[in-house]
Amino acid sequence: MNPLFLRQQQLHTWINQETNFQCTELQMISGDASFRRYFRFLSNGSWIIAVDAPPEFEDCSKFIEVAKSYRRAGVLVPEVYCYDLQHGFYCQQDFGDRQxxxxxxxxxxxxxxxxxxxxxxxxxxxxxxxxxxxxxxxxxxxxxxxxxxxxxxxxxxxxxxxxxxxxxxxxxxxxxxxxxxxxxxxxxxxxxxxxxxxxxxxxxxxxxxxxxxxxxxxxxxxxxxxxxxxxxxxxxxxxxxxxxxxxxxxxxxxxxxxxxxxxxxxxxxxxxxxxxxxxxxxxxxxxxxxxxxxxxxxxxxxxxxxxxxxxxxxxxxxxxxxxxxxxxxxxxx
Missing domain, CATH: 3.90.1200.10 (Aminoglycoside phosphotransferase (APH), C-terminal lobe)
Known part of the structure; x- marks a missing residue:
């Protein structure tokens, strides 16, 4: 099985089994210059961003800690709702599509x-x-x-x-x-x-x-x-x-x-x-x-x-x- 598709399936399962959100479908938004991939899903009428950040390449804890520090300073950054550092998954606030x-x-x-x-x-x-x-x-x-x-x-x-x-x-x-x-x-x-x-x-x-x-x-x-x-x-x-x-x-x-x-x-x-x-x-x-x-x-x-x-x-x-x-x-x- 394609490793990227497998990671997406694992992310989907994690959301439904380990978080307070319910996800019917993950919609791919984008990848970027890193190894992270971003998905959007609808849960209880609200859009949420799910992130796949493979732990062998990415350190989710750094993002989460910096987000907290920036928010305390008044920088408008996405709120991180839940995370799994071992698997490199987290869900965050959706800022929409207006780049x-x-x-x-x-x-x-x-x-x-x-x-x-x-x-x-x-x-x-x-x-x-x-x-x-x-x-x-x-x-x-x-x-x-x-x-x-x-x-x-x-x-x-x-x-x-x-x-x-x-x-x-x-x-x-x-x-x-x-x-x-x-x-x-x-x-x-x-x-x-x-x-x-x-x-x-x-x-x-x-x-x-x-x-x-x-x-x-x-x-x-x-x-x-x-x-x-x-x-x-x-x-x-x-x-x-x-x-x-x-x-x-x-x-x-x-x-x-x-x-x-x-x-x-x-x-x-x-x-x-x-x-x-x-x-x-x-x-x-x-x-x-x-x-x-x-x-x-x-x-x-x-x-x-x-x-x-x-x-x-x-x-x-x-x-x-x-x-x-x-x-x-x-x-x-």
């Missing part, structure tokens, strides 16, 4: 981004759960993420041979970005605070999902995830305006130029990592749809990198070597 990403257009973007940015300070107040402190985005953590780029995008996907000069350039860039990344003040970080992980619920309030990877890290990280989204791209002047307004409202104690520098360098780190993750999702997890997000993600490295003398050579390497290789690879696929 933030799908509501974005030229008329709505400013208001929606301002509302989403306003959620971040509450998230940043969450440094721990009942189980203890959130993981720290430390030097080793940053380095592990950056190596995803070289291992999965350059080596495994592109099979790109690097000269000794290019290897040195990459290593020096990674070292520089790591130092800059770790130099800024820290706060609670959602870590995937982008348009696909936000929902619009009653009165267009922002509902936040997919927060199980929360850490303590740079104060600009979630703003970068949102405003330089790997799945959405907006004009530079608009992004700068939104960021500057957010800075003035919540972070005026920091010099604007320094804050912008933190934002830019944090974004470089995130987009280096993300481009490698997209290649890994294709090669390891057979989720090839993410390949089409690699050029956009690398594009940020080009446009932001060329604004800083320390990153110009790396920006040129991405523009002249990596991006053309990605384009060629995708045309040949």
């Amino acid at each position: 933030f990403s799908q509501a974005l257009n030229e008329q709505t973007c400013t208001q929606l981004y301002q509302k989403a940015l306003a959620c971040i300070p509450a998230i940043q107040s969450c440094l721990a759960t009942a189980s203890g402190s959130l993981p720290l985005y430390d030097h080793a953590f940053v380095q592990r993420e950056l190596t995803i780029f070289t291992e999965w995008l350059l080596d495994e996907y592109l099979k790109l041979p690097l000269s000794s000069e290019q290897s040195l350039l990459i290593n020096n860039t990674f070292q520089f970005l790591t130092e800059e990344f770790l130099s800024q003040p820290v706060a609670g970080v959602h870590r995937d605070f982008h348009s696909r992980n936000l929902m619009l619920i009653e009165q267009d309030e922002i509902g936040v999902i997919d927060f199980q990877d929360a850490v303590v890290g740079p104060i600009t990280y979630d703003a970068v995830s949102l405003l330089r989204d790997c799945y959405q791209m907006w004009p530079v002047n608009l992004v700068d305006t939104w960021l500057q307004q957010w800075h003035a409202e919540f972070y005026a104690e920091y010099d604007w130029r320094q804050f912008k520098r933190w934002f830019d360098f944090t974004g470089m780190q995130r987009h280096i990592k993300a481009s490698g993750i997209f290649a890994r999702l294709h090669l390891r997890d057979h989720k090839s749809v993410y390949l089409y997000d690699i050029p956009r993600t690398l594009g940020y490295l080009v446009t932001v990198g060329r604004s800083y003398a320390e990153l110009t050579a790396f920006s040129e390497f991405i523009e002249n070597t990596v991006l053309p290789s990605v384009t060629t690879k995708q045309k040949d696929s």
Whole structure:
């Protein structure tokens, strides 16, 4: 029997036998970049979300603990009704189908981004759960993420041979970005605070999902995830305006130029990592749809990198070597 179908059957049985809900049919909503799968079912006139999170790959307890911490801080996250940590099943509140990403257009973007940015300070107040402190985005953590780029995008996907000069350039860039990344003040970080992980619920309030990877890290990280989204791209002047307004409202104690520098360098780190993750999702997890997000993600490295003398050579390497290789690879696929 198909393992995924078997898991779905087990989830269905668990709901009916071990919870207060009754489920006639599980309707598949989606999978995502992780191993989690989401289903919707009707119980006593209310829609409920059921989640299949295989315990060998996913830690349900982290999601549940962070959800409690976020709710206490006033972040609008789904209530977790019941769970089975051993089997990796849980049921949570249904936020509906109005995705933030799908509501974005030229008329709505400013208001929606301002509302989403306003959620971040509450998230940043969450440094721990009942189980203890959130993981720290430390030097080793940053380095592990950056190596995803070289291992999965350059080596495994592109099979790109690097000269000794290019290897040195990459290593020096990674070292520089790591130092800059770790130099800024820290706060609670959602870590995937982008348009696909936000929902619009009653009165267009922002509902936040997919927060199980929360850490303590740079104060600009979630703003970068949102405003330089790997799945959405907006004009530079608009992004700068939104960021500057957010800075003035919540972070005026920091010099604007320094804050912008933190934002830019944090974004470089995130987009280096993300481009490698997209290649890994294709090669390891057979989720090839993410390949089409690699050029956009690398594009940020080009446009932001060329604004800083320390990153110009790396920006040129991405523009002249990596991006053309990605384009060629995708045309040949």
